[in-house]
Amino acid sequence: MSDDLLRELAPQVLAAVTRRYGHFDEAEDATQEALLAATTQWPAEGVPDNPRGWLIRVASRRLIDHLRSEQSRLRREATLAAQVPPADWLAPAADTGEASDDTLTLFFLCCHPALTTASQIALTLRAVGGLTTVEIAHALLVPEATLAQRISRAKQRIRDTGARFEPPTRHDYDGRLRAVLHVLYLIFNEGHTATSGVALQRTDLATEAIRLARTVHRTRPDDAEVAGLLALLLLTDARRAARTGPAGELVPLAEQDRGRWDRRTIHEGVTLLAAALAHRRPGPYQIQAAIAAAHSQAARAEDTDWPHILNLYDMLQRFDDNPVVTLNRAVAAAMVHGPRAGLTLLEALDSDPRMTGNHRLAAVRAHLLHQAGDHEAAVAHYQAAARQTASIPEREYLLRQARLAAR
Template identity: 50%
Template sequence: MGDEQRAVPGTPTGAPGPSPARASVEAVFREERGRLLASLVRRFGDLDLAEEVTSEAVEAALVRWPVDGVPDRPGAWLLTTARRRAVDRLRRDQAYAARLAVMQVEADRSDPAPAADAEGELPDERLQMFFTCAHPALAADDRIALTLRCLAGLSTPEVARAFLVPPATMAQRIVRAKKKIREARIPFRVPGADELPERLPGVLQVVYSVFTEGYAASSGVHLQRWDLATEALRLARILHRLLPAEREVTGLLALMLLVHARRAARTGPGGEIVLLEDQDRARWDRPMIEEGSALVVTALTGGPPGAYGVQAAIAALHAEAPDLTSTDWPQVVALYEVLLALTPSPVVAFNRAVAVAMRDGPQAGLTLLDDLVGERQLRDYHPYSTARGDLLQRLGRLPEAAAAYRKALTLAGTEPERAHLRRRLAEVTEVTEVTEIMGVTEPGSEPRP
């Protein structure tokens, strides 16, 4: 994850560097865990059992590989070992085996298992796992937690850190989600062509929610959490590889690439916020921008545009502009209007208003923002108050700007955001104090007596 090395379960924190064999296990585990887990769930129908025998297979590899050497097909070795452990366990617990057999028969009726690879290679059944983890019967937070646990391969403590909750709380949440899958007999399968349009948006929303939390953390000491954003991007790449013909999957991957490409320039040396207009665009990841821009073309070709494709097109206009003023703001506004028609929401309307301010000036943008003042979804959305403060400041309405910044300060979740707002508040407060002392009339105010 990012710059951190994720340990295989059982690796002590702070231990000396891994041996070559352990490093090989860790590399295989990071790359293959989702596929391994999906294959075992498909075979045995139980997520808990699959996780347990996966861990046992990894521990066995840590014992055998230093002696026998790393096998030619390490993923297949882990799968074979895990399957044997699962069969042994089911032989010891006949009641458990019988219950799983019933569930497996039901699953096979709706989605027959693929033929086994002649070489014993690890099949890729992660798409089924995506739809299982993001099933609408699960609570929204549980879907994200389960996806991070099963497909991104994060440990329960790592998922807990992602949600900023205690590990025990997250463990209960994951157990609850697994229990719901088991008791509701949620099928481990890819939805049929008639169901896919209804179910796919839920999967995309889970992946994008993880990315959003990584790109702009909701709370904590850091503005960005590169570990989460990187994991979400990896999940989006997997999903795109599994569903290459789905244009909204392509659009989501394009959007994430184009946004993530700006990560290095979004914060300063001390973690402080660097606004888009002040970012050093030479630090943007150009190969990532080129990849994302190419995917935008694919996402918008061949039919009506989707919401992620349109957002990716907006991100491409930002990423390809040499500076803020050179951005094609008329096109950005037009794309937000398309997005507003596709997914009407106060947040989209808010973003369109900000773009209008860049195209037509601060008063035009402020008028649109004021039209949204009664929207419940924006009431606790600090970017709304921050944007109002900025536009009011540009218009010279400093006391009103200060009030907007103070409100945003009460809503901001991360320390860098709060520090940025404190600086903006100090700017307008100091200017207001100076004008009052000097008796200078502010634009729009009544003359002093």
């Protein structure tokens, strides 16, 4: 049995059960119980011919059992009569309908305007992206306990609003699009570089983020930032095959075999970006896509137009004053003006609570110190970064760099 299959099916099952019965929070609990049942039964009995339908049926039964246990017979019957209409009066059966449509509808439900942006992102990463609480906490740079409370409050808020599982209207798109794009960005990032585990990349998440981004782009083809995000995801994902070596080890951008980059995907991304920029409404996703395009169009690492990339990061910093932007800008500044210029920019992040314990700050500082010739300090920061990351490929790479710096 493949864990990837369950991860792929989880949002589809949750969406189908929520569409049929309502009760988003209880539907999520029932879906998790169905997934647990699958992990215990399928290895022994085999994966059913229709695994999605099997999970939906089990989750539906668990949800109905829960509702029955919570209410008296009279109230239960009245509630179920209202929420489970017979003969498909108000909704199709839970195991019918297009999974892609259900997933997008679930996406917009999680981005309900009654929720804060932070809660929208956290809930969608959990329900649609299938990420764990730990993974989401790493992605959002918040403590795990804070993240767990945020998700719990978000589910309760969805329940309190009485929100229905319905396809998004034009008004929904206008009000929730920014949160949807941010969530897609974060889901892709977790797939591109997993925050924990033995694999550097989680192709299922990256692929799902791209698929959903295409869906949103089809509904809003003239939105420059939607196109910019899709272009960014494609241009970044085009490097996937070259990012790991034969044993799954991390290969940094400067050392990648660019012949393994997917040129067809790069062409699609560049074409999308050009169309987005033609609207003359620049935004952070378009700028990031332009940075990715600059990397993708360099035949060799030494051909990279770093002054242009630094200018783009300067522009991005004005749009999005984010510590990760500062981190990447420091690398670009070092490539243009030397490692000490980059190290100076990093100093501003030392007091930023969002970067506390973040291994990337220590890793970038180690890299720049190594370039500057301060090998002893570089070793210390590489080792600190290795201790801070939960990703095994990143940890092994950082320890290799520490050994190189120590020579």
